[in-house]
Amino acid sequence: MHIITLPSPITETYLGKLLKERRSIRSYREGSLTLQELSSLLWYAYGCVEPGCERRTSPSAGATFPFEIYVSVKKDGVEGLEPGIYRYNAEENKLEEVLKGDFSRELAKACLGQRWVLNAPVNIILVAVADRTTEYYGERGWRYIFNEAGHIGQNIYLASVEMGLGTVAVGAFHDDQVSKVLNLPEGYVPVYVFPVGKAR
Structure with missing residues (x-):
């Protein structure tokens, strides 16, 4: 075996x-x-980088962009923003209110009681709409969806470092319970939860 020293x-x-x-x-x-x-933070994660949102900050197989980004905001979690569940509208750079109220306890419970989910002022949840990708790539589209979740997650990590924030990737949760907390439509599947707060 030939070994190359880099x-x-x-x-x-x-x-x-x-x-x-x-x-x-x-x-x-x-x-x-x-x-x-x-x-x-939301733009770094999955924002549009050109008109029409045909290209985003994260790569996507076939530019199918299967993810919706949801945000759970605690009471006093974001200055000037009421607590609630929001959907990020990347095309218009807007938050669309889904539910009013602080759902941090319900979300933490759905995430097996992980206290960082409860304590973070904001939780970013990556939600896959699989049909956008699987209709084109078939069942293999699921692999591309999970690949894309990794791309978005790394963006959230690096953006958090740059902004003096902290985050952790959470994959341990009950899908059905998280879906209920977020009031997700049928066919929407939660894939990742990222609590975000000011780093200690």
Whole structure:
């Protein structure tokens, strides 16, 4: 077996520094996010980068973009924003209210009682609308959907580092319970939950 010794990677770049600082954070300082911070975080995650939203900040198989981004906001979680469940409208850069009220306890319970879900001022939930991808790629489309969830999740991690926030990827939850908390339409499947707060 022939072994090649590689030159040392160049890590002292802006991206390199973000990647070295990226870690899962499950404990958050007191304090609300600003609406600007939430807006930026959602755009970094899955925002539109050109008119018509034909290209986004995350790659998507066949540009099928199977994800809807939901946000659960606690009481006093975001300055100037009422507690509730919202859907991110990337095309218009707007939040659409789904439900009024603080659902952090219900969401945490659906996530097996994980306290960081309860304590975070905001939880970002990635919800797949599988038909958008599987109608084109068949059952293999599910693999592409999960790949895309990883792309979006890494964006959330790196954006959080840049903004002085903390997050952790949560995959342990009861799908049906999370769907009920978010009042998801039929065919919408929760894939990932990202609690976000001010990093300690």
